Amino acid sequence: MIGRVFSRNFTRTYKHSLNSHTIQESIIRSEYAVRGAIAMKAMEIERQMETGTKFGFDKITHLNIGNPQDLGQKPISFNREVLASCLVDDPERNRMIYSSDAVDRADHYLSHINHRAAGAYSDSTGIRVVMREVKDFIEKRDGVEVNEDNIYLTNGASEGITYMLRLLIKDENDGIMIPIPQYPIYSALITRFNGKQVPYYLDEETGWRMTYEELEKAYFEATAKGVNVKALTLINPGNPTGQVMSQEDLEKVIKFAHEKRIFLLADEVYQKNIYVDKEFCSVRKALHGLGAPYSNDVELASFHSLSKGLLGECGLRGGYMELHNVNEFAHAMAYKSKAVGLCSNIIGQIGVGLLVNPPTEESVSKEVYDLYKKEEQTIFDGLKHRANLITEKLNNIEGVSCNQVEGAMYAFPKIQLPRAYCHLANTLGIQPDLKYCLDILEKTGIMIVPGSGFGQEEGTFHFRITNLVNCSLEMERALDMIGEFTEDIMSQYRYKGVETVKLPHEPILDSEYQTI
Amino acid sequence: MIGRVFSRNFTRTYKHSLNSHTIQESIIRSEYAVRGAIAMKAMEIERQMETGTKFGFDKITHLNIGNPQDLGQKPISFNREVLASCLVDDPERNRMIYSSDAVDRADHYLSHINHRAAGAYSDSTGIRVVMREVKDFIEKRDGVEVNEDNIYLTNGASEGITYMLRLLIKDENDGIMIPIPQYPIYSALITRFNGKQVPYYLDEETGWRMTYEELEKAYFEATAKGVNVKALTLINPGNPTGQVMSQEDLEKVIKFAHEKRIFLLADEVYQKNIYVDKEFCSVRKALHGLGAPYSNDVELASFHSLSKGLLGECGLRGGYMELHNVNEFAHAMAYKSKAVGLCSNIIGQIGVGLLVNPPTEESVSKEVYDLYKKEEQTIFDGLKHRANLITEKLNNIEGVSCNQVEGAMYAFPKIQLPRAYCHLANTLGIQPDLKYCLDILEKTGIMIVPGSGFGQEEGTFHFRITNLVNCSLEMERALDMIGEFTEDIMSQYRYKGVETVKLPHEPILDSEYQTI
Incomplete structure (x- = not known):
């Protein structure tokens, strides 16, 4: 995923009719953390990688967004066969490579659409x-x-x-x-x-x-x-x-x-x-x-x-x-x-x-039903296993505590960031948890989202991480890297006086960056 | 197409927290003619047909909206084969029923997506x-x-x-x-x-x-x-x-x-x-x-x-x-x-x-290219033929004049509605061209959109009609029906004094209907 990277200093001239003075404040103020500063930074890194810059990792790991198939989760075969059969409406030919049940289901939908047209607007x-x-x-x-x-x-x-x-x-x-x-x-x-x-x-x-x-x-x-x-x-x-x-x-x-x-x-x-x-x-x-x-x-x-x-x-x-x-x-x-x-x-x-309306034992052949159930179960088992893995692994990291992940696709652990680290972040003009996530990204390539994007009790810090990597080993490795990184931060800043923190040469982010 | 039919009298009680008093005026005021009163009326008719009410036609003809496949236009085969191959990512199997070129093109797209996942979010x-x-x-x-x-x-x-x-x-x-x-x-x-x-x-x-x-x-x-x-x-x-x-x-x-x-x-x-x-x-x-x-x-x-x-x-x-x-x-x-x-x-x-990036002579086999060109040409020829047919036929209707349809998918003819007919419409609280379109719909089942939804010089009336019926004969028939209906209106109202117009028992539309 490589997207647009915005320059840090937006043009403030009046050359353009559409500029920061002529756009509604409500749009400028609205923030969307999941696709915000972290995503921008990741794009910048991916661009740099493309042009040869070396990082300590080969690729970005997207633990920032609930996007299962981007992390290797396979789609359910039956569903895709139905959708493909809706796009190419040729039941006889489709039956050569798809299950008859899928072709029939496509027929069920198309027969309720004027001219069987999946390419027509429907009612609103x-x-x-x-x-x-x-x-x-x-x-x-x-x-x-x-x-x-x-x-x-x-x-x-x-x-x-x-x-x-x-x-x-x-x-x-x-x-x-x-x-x-x-x-x-x-x-x-x-x-x-x-x-x-x-x-x-x-x-x-x-x-x-x-x-x-x-x-x-x-x-x-x-x-x-x-x-x-x-x-x-x-x-x-x-x-x-x-x-x-x-x-x-x-x-x-x-x-x-x-x-x-x-x-x-x-x-x-x-x-x-x-x-x-x-x-x-x-x-x-x-x-x-x-x-x-x-x-x-x-x-x-x-x-x-x-x-x-x-x-x-x-x-x-x-x-x-x-x-x-x-x-x-x-x-x-x-x-x-x-x-x-x-x-x-x-x-x-x-x-x-x-x-x-998923296929049932009654509505489709045993073969189709069994495959559907098996695919679903594999996905579910993976999600469940990794939900437990995350809870366990995160709770083992110094300074991190995490409630049991009962459902959904995320953990939202609390992290106790050292005072000196927070001070450094504040001096840079960003939230400490945003700095933490940006640092992890730069160091490990792992994308997680700072708690400040979701809201948290004042004075506490969190991050959101998904359980979606489609391989437990890789998930484990990512959690280990987050653990190591966090422990590094802890040992580096724990006993540091706030006054000793040296600012980097250039702020890593300006405040406009965050509004994206 | 059957959709929600709204009752003519909206609940005005304060029982609901979300009601006509608590929704922004700008939303209430905004109108969208193409899916407005005419579409609502058509849905009502379709509902009534479903429950056995007889009309002077078997089905609604949608000449109100640029929705080609709803009127029988066929999709381009190559494109659909590519999309189907993106949904079921199994090149070898796909090659059994789709052209190799289509499967290759799907591969081209998927190979640029992480995990070849058409089911993942892309960058925004x-x-x-x-x-x-x-x-x-x-x-x-x-x-x-x-x-x-x-x-x-x-x-x-x-x-x-x-x-x-x-x-x-x-x-x-x-x-x-x-x-x-x-x-x-x-x-x-x-x-x-x-x-x-x-x-x-x-x-x-x-x-x-x-x-x-x-x-x-x-x-x-x-x-x-x-x-x-x-x-x-x-x-x-x-x-x-x-x-x-x-x-x-x-x-x-x-x-x-x-x-x-x-x-x-x-x-x-x-x-x-x-x-x-x-x-x-x-x-x-x-x-x-x-x-x-x-x-x-x-x-x-x-x-x-x-x-x-x-x-x-x-x-x-x-x-x-x-x-x-x-x-x-x-x-x-x-x-x-x-x-x-x-x-x-x-x-x-x-x-x-x-x-x-359509297939070219260089990029695909002759067979695939020829089929693509043929399909495209058939669609184009039909559109062009019907664009000319519309211009000609409309100009032959008494009271109707229409500029040459040079492009797009619509004609927007001017119609001179008799004074008494306009008076009747005004008394009913609706625009004369809306009444004209509603009357045509009720009489013939043909949906066209009144000019007032698109804007027109004050005192003039128009309607919009698409050239999309995928059969010239059917298009011709629809135009003939519009012609007959219009001539009926003309002969019925032309010499009528405004004072002789009798109101129907019940207004056919109230003004709220129009805001939908």
């Missing part, structure tokens, strides 16, 4: 047959009734999240409650839409639990400042924190939302990624369990995606959003937002069908 | 190898030098247009010049981002030409009202108007933009769709032709897409944007906007590679 909300499969999936998963008209097929979950935040934020007094730590799409979009972040802190001590008391505290602090709290985001299983929420805790959030009359945004893209003995419970199911007035009153948007789970089909950009208890007018506005982009890509839409 | 701006192909394409087409870092791969052209308008509109005084008639994504987004539309009128009398005088007039009228004109959009070939701009006219716009220091947005998605003896000239080429100071000063974003041309791959959602003479800071902001959605879908990205 999506292909009806896939929307129905999503409806069936939620009904079966949660024992509820779903209206297929409430389903919107999206380019990944992020598109749905974007639409909903845009609808929810009317003016700069509108606030959205987000967990801290959070996945930075929320902070980035709230800033972009000129709203207010209302952070509620997850409790690291109790495995990143969400408590009613903390929700109330955050809410009242915000309203006291005149913020109109419009919605609350929850991410379950947690990103970057990996906790799996209990139905009981979900019920508390629902009651809170009902009492305060706020909208719930449920980011549930990791629902298949649970590595401990806990069961995923959707907000939709918890709502139903509580019954009236909650079940028919609390407004909810739930998001799901092809990109995570066991498919890891990030590049296909497929996802869905289900709206529940949402006003018709708001539906019309969501529809209109979607219409400007015409529709989500059709391959991603069909991918969503495959996500929610 | 896109897959580097495709960005390079776009660079080569523009260089060859225009005889210019392009920096591949200035290319952004997008989900269709609409995504790039969205990013640029968002960057260009800082506050409600910022204006964007748009042609009238225009493609409504511009008006919809300008409204959504709370900017001002600065309309400049294309001259219907001279085949929808853009004149310097009109640009000046529009500009000065806007600035006199305190509008800060930031950018100018041009659509070439025109949508909905079908004109092909000359290099000379482009040079005038460029000089205008330079003088006024405004940003140019060049919507060039129909560059392959030219049916008369004119050559496409890009703004980039015209800029280069003018030389300094224009060529290195005028800021430009050009958009291109997979959806149109001869591929018609709307559903893949692929496109690109090239920024030229754009400030590094603005680049960084564009990059950041793109990063929140992570990346465009990879199949669409590879599709862009195939758009800009």
